[in-house]
Amino acid sequence: MGRRCWRRRALAAACLVAALLLLSALRPGLEGGAVGAGRPGGKSRSPLQRLHDLDQGPRSALAEVHRQRRDLLHRTCSRHTRRQRLLQPEDLRHVLVDDAHGLLYCYVPKVACTNWKRVLLALSGRAPPDPRAIPAHEAHAPGRLPSLADFSPAEVNRRLRAYLAFLFVREPFERLASAYRNKLERPYSAAFQRRFGTSIVRRLRPRPGPDALTRGHDVRFAEFLAYLLDPRTRRAGPFNEHWERAHALCHPCRLRYDVVGKFETLAEDAAFVLGLVGAPGLRFPEPPPRARAAATRDRAARLFRDISPFYQRRLFGLYRMDFLLFNYSAPSYLRLR
Ligand SMILES: *[C@@H]1O[C@H](CO)[C@@H](O)[C@H](O)[C@H]1NC(C)=O
Numbered sequence: 275m276g277r278r279c280w281r282r283r284a285l286a287a288a289c290l291v292a293a294l295l296l297l298s299a300l301r302p303g304l305e306g307g308a309v310g311a312g313r314p315g316g317k318s319r320s321p322l323q324r325l326h327d328l329d330q331g332p333r334s335a336l337a338e339v340h341r342q343r344r345d346l347l348h349r350t351c352s353r354h355t356r357r358q359r360l361l362q363p364e365d366l367r368h369v370l371v372d373d374a375h376g377l378l379y380c381y382v383p384k385v386a387c388t389n390w391k392r393v394l395l396a397l398s399g400r401a402p403p404d405p406r407a408i409p410a411h412e413a414h415a416p417g418r419l420p421s422l423a424d425f426s427p428a429e430v431n432r433r434l435r436a437y438l439a440f441l442f443v444r445e446p447f448e449r450l451a452s453a454y455r456n457k458l459e460r461p462y463s464a465a466f467q468r469r470f471g472t473s474i475v476r477r478l479r480p481r482p483g484p485d486a487l488t489r490g491h492d493v494r495f496a497e498f499l500a501y502l503l504d505p506r507t508r509r510a511g512p513f514n515e516h517w518e519r520a521h522a523l524c525h526p527c528r529l530r531y532d533v534v535g536k537f538e539t540l541a542e543d544a545a546f547v548l549g550l551v552g553a554p555g556l557r558f559p560e561p562p563p564r565a566r567a568a569a570t571r572d573r574a575a576r577l578f579r580d581i582s583p584f585y586q587r588r589l590f591g592l593y594r595m596d597f598l599l600f601n602y603s604a605p606s607y608l609r610l611r
Pocket residue numbers: 342343346601
C-alpha cells in the first residue's frame with residue numbers, strides 16, 4: 275500500500291473515531307428528545323423511532339425487558355471499560371446494513387445468524403419473501419448483505435445515528451460448546467477440521483498419530499479449550515468468529531445497541547425486532563423447540579464436567595465480559611473455587 279494511501283486510511287480511521295465519539299454525545303438518549311432524521315424514504319416511522327415511541331408510552335412487559343437489558347449493558351460498559359483501542363473500520367465488519375428499513379444487525383455466529391441473514395435478505399426484496407426458502411450458503415455468501423465496514427466514516431455515522439442497531443447473544447459456554455460440536459466434533463464439512471483441527475493436534479497433542487495430523491478430525495473438547503487459552507493462539511491473530519467473544523465482534527461498549535436479543539428467548543425477541551421493523555407477514559424462521567434447547571444446555575454441562583477447575587476458571591476469565599455485559603450468570607456446573 276502506498277504511503278499516501280496509508281495516510282488517507284489512517285485519517286479516515288481517525289475521522290471515524292472522532293465521528294463515533296461525537297455520535298455518542300449527539301445521539302438522543304432513548305429516554306428523551308426527538309429521534310433523528312427519520313426514515314429513509316420519509317414515509318412511516320423508522321424502527322428506531324418506533325422503539326422510542328414504545329419507551330415514551332406505557333411500556334409492554336417485553337419493551338421493559340429490552341430497556342433493562344440496554345441499561346445493564348450501558349452500566350456494565352461504563353464500569354468495566356478502561357481506555358479503549360481506537361475503533362477501526364474493520365471493527366464494523368460484522369455489522370450488516372439494511373438501508374431500506376434503517377437497520378443495523380451485528381451477527382454473532384452460533385446465535386441464529388443464518389436465520390437473521392435470511393430475514394434481512396427477505397426484507398431487502400432481493401430474495402424470496404419467505405426466509406425459509408433462502409439456502410444457508412446464499413445467506414452467508416460474502417457481499418450479499420452490505421457491511422458497515424464498507425462505508426465512509428460520514429456514511430457510517432449517519433447510519434449509526436438514525437438506524438436501529440441490534441444484536442443477538444447467547445450464553446457464552448453454550449455457544450462455545452455449539453461451535454465445538456458444529457465445527458470440530460461433527461462438522462458439516464471437513465474444512466474446519468483441516469484448518470483448525472490439524473493445527474490444534476500438531477501444537478497440543480503430545481504424540482499425535484498421522485491420521486489426526488492430516489485430518490484434524492478427533493480434537494477433544496479439552497484440547498479445543500487448551501487451544502483457546504494458549505497465548506500463541508491470540509498472538510497469531512483474532513479468534514475465528516465462531517468462538518470469538520460476542521463483545522469482540524460487535525463492540526457493544528463503543529457502538530450503541532438499541533436491542534439486545536437473546537438466543538434463549540429467540541422467538542419473542544425476534545418478533546420484537548420485526549415488530550419495530552414493521553414488516554407484517556414476515557415471520558422469523560421457527561427456532562428449535564424447547565426440548566432441543568434443553569439438550570444443548572445439557573451437552574455444554576457434560577462437556578465442561580470433564581474439564582479441570584483450573585481450565586474452567588481460566589476459560590471463564592476469557593469469556594467473562596460476555597457473561598457480564600449480557601447478564602449471564604456463571605453456569606452452575608462450573609467449579610470456580
Ligand atoms: C439479569 O438476569 C437475572 C437472572 O436471570 C434477571 O432476574 C434480571 O432481570 C436480569 N436483568 C436484566 C437487566 O436483564
